[in-house]
Amino acid sequence: TVVSEALINAYAKCGNIELCEKVFHEERVSGDKISISLFSAMLAGYAQSQNSGRSIWLFQQILHEGMRPDKYATSSVLSVVDVEELGKQIHSFAVKTGLSCDVSVASSISTVYSKCGSLDEAFQLFEGAVERDVVFWTSMIAGFADHGQPEKAFELVRKMQFEGLNPDVFTLSALLTACSVCKSLRKGKEIHGFALHFAMEGQNLVGSSLVNMYSKCGDTVSSFRVFNRMPEKDHFSWSSLISGLAQNGYCEEALMQFHEMLKDGLKIDSFVVSSLLGVLSSLTYVELGKQFHAQTIKTGLEFDLTVGSSLVTMYSKCGNIEDSRKVFDLLCATDVVSWTAIIAGYAHNGQGLEALQMFEQMLEKDIEPDAVTFVGVLTACSHNGLTEAAYGYLDSMEKDYSIKPGIPHYACMVDVLGRSGRLEEAVKFIDAMPLKPDALVWGTLLGACRLYENVELGKLVANKVLELAPSDSGAYVSLSNMSAKIGNWGDVTMIRNLMNDF
Known part of the structure; x- marks a missing residue:
């Protein structure tokens, strides 16, 4: 049994789950009683291969055979549980058997709650734990970081150090995620300094997390520098670099690095493809977009919801709404993102009625719209002069969906009124806004x-824009063009002199 257990552990580390199962099966048919440690080794193998179905099945088999799962089996099965109800059941079992007092089990239970978004339950368990090791602290820090609460993550690491525990590579990775969330380059550089001091930058996980942090914070130079120093570049580091370049406007460099990634023999994933499709959308490179589409078909990524939604957006932004709709219709499943993409696509291509029809179909399928969806809906109303309908949708946001309209929604509404020639009504609408109008609203x-x-009103509005955004050259140009149209060349000269002075 000891030899079999060692073999299962060795095969699991090599990722060969078939050989693990073969050794385990031979022990089961041998007639000898199987120890709980062998079950635990096999369960750990399933967990390492992220096979949640087999992990849960084997945990149930242990119970059915009248055996009591130990802390290793319990921790292993919890590591692949991502359903809160099942996590609660195993939590109850751990409390009854006393396993919940073990630090590894308590940490694993807390992680399940964090993964499921129940941070209050996770933190309550963490606070009440008798013992907390680095893994437990890191799990809770990662939970806060992954769920958009970076300040709590930073506060927790300070408490951790106060208790005499030093962060490891996993802790640093979680903290760098927190920096990415709050776009705190300063904190990110502090953590980078800590990693250099303790010789952790060379660790692949830390290096990849640094690349991701610098990319998310807009420091592509540092992102490249860390990336080039990495002894081994994994999938996460490549994805972080390429998506960071794409999202920061370095489109050509993103495409070049994508080709370098392929040369390295790494497979593309939905994260990289979606980022690059976003680049192609902004550049309206439809032919290159079609090549990427073909690549997604070859790799099977066309069925990925994120990639499918990005393809819908790419084709629509390139003016090819027909192909956009074809991609949407071929999606195996749809969510609010994909529906919003097709609604916005129709709206921006001047097919407002089709956009509103898609919105109604979305509601019929019980998919609830979000704030971004309503930007597309209001844009559709604007392009079709549907003023009263736009008012209705704006009211519906808070009334029916508890979504508070933001500046983009109010700007869309001003655009609806403006395109319809109801300029005075638009001014009154802006004055009655519950939010302070910004340069976007007045610029619209x-x-x-x-x-x-309307030059007279235009002058007043232009002054509002320039008060809020003095460097907005568009306001000067609009005012100059309006003055030129009515032959007021004195004002034109004065405005152009102001631009030159600026």
Whole structure:
């Protein structure tokens, strides 16, 4: 049994789960009584291979055979549980058997709650634990970081150090995720300094997390520098670099690095493809987009919801709404992101009625819209002059879906009124806004003033824009063009002189 256990552990570390099962099966048919440690080794093998189904099945088999799972079996099965109800059942079992007092089991239970978004339960368990090791602290820090609460993650690591425990590579990775969430380059650099001091930068997990942090914080130079120093580049580091370049506007460099990644023999994933499709959307490179589409078909990523939604957006932004709709119709499943993508696609291509029809279909399928969906809906109303319908959708946001309208929604509404020539009503609407109007809102009205050659109102609105955004050259240009149209060349000269002075 000891030899079999060692073999299962060795095969599991090599990722060969078939050989693990073969050794385990031979022990079962041998007629000898199997120890709980052998069950635990096999369960750990399933957990390491992320086979949640077989892990849970084997845990149940242990119970059915009248054996009591030990802390290793319990921790292993918890590591692959991502359903809160099942986590609660195993938690109850651990409390009854006394296993919940073990630090590894308590940490694993807390992690399940964190993964499921129940941070209060996770933290309550963490606070009440008799013993807390680095793994337990890191689990809780990661929970806060992954769920958009970076300040709590930073506070926790300070308490951890106060108790005499030093962060390990996993802790640093979680903290760098927290820095990415709050876009804190300063804190990220402090953690980088800590990693250098304790010779952790060379660790693949820390290096990849640093690349991701610098990319998310917009420091692509540092991201490249860390990436180039990494002894081994894994999938996460490549993905972080490429998506960071893409999202920070370095489109050509992102595409070059993508080709380098392929040369390295690494497979593309949905994260990289979605980022690059976003680049191609902004550049309207539809032919290159089609090549990426073909690549997703070859790799099977076309069925990934994130990639599918990105393809819908890419085709629509390139003006090819027909192919956008074809991709949408081929999606095996749809969510609010994919529906929003097709609604926005129709809206931005001037097919507002089709956009609103898609919105109604979305509601019929019981998919609840979010704030971004309503931007697409209001844009559709704007492009079709549906003023009263736009008012109705704006009211519906908070009334029916508890979504508070933001600046983008109010700007869309001003655009609806402006395109319809209802400029005075638009001014009253802005004055009655519950939020302070920004340059986007006033700039939208300025565009309508230019369209309808309302110079007097245009001057007032332009001043509002320039108060909020003095460097907005568009306001100067709009005002200059309106003055030129009515032959007021004195104002044109004065405005251009102001631009030159600026």
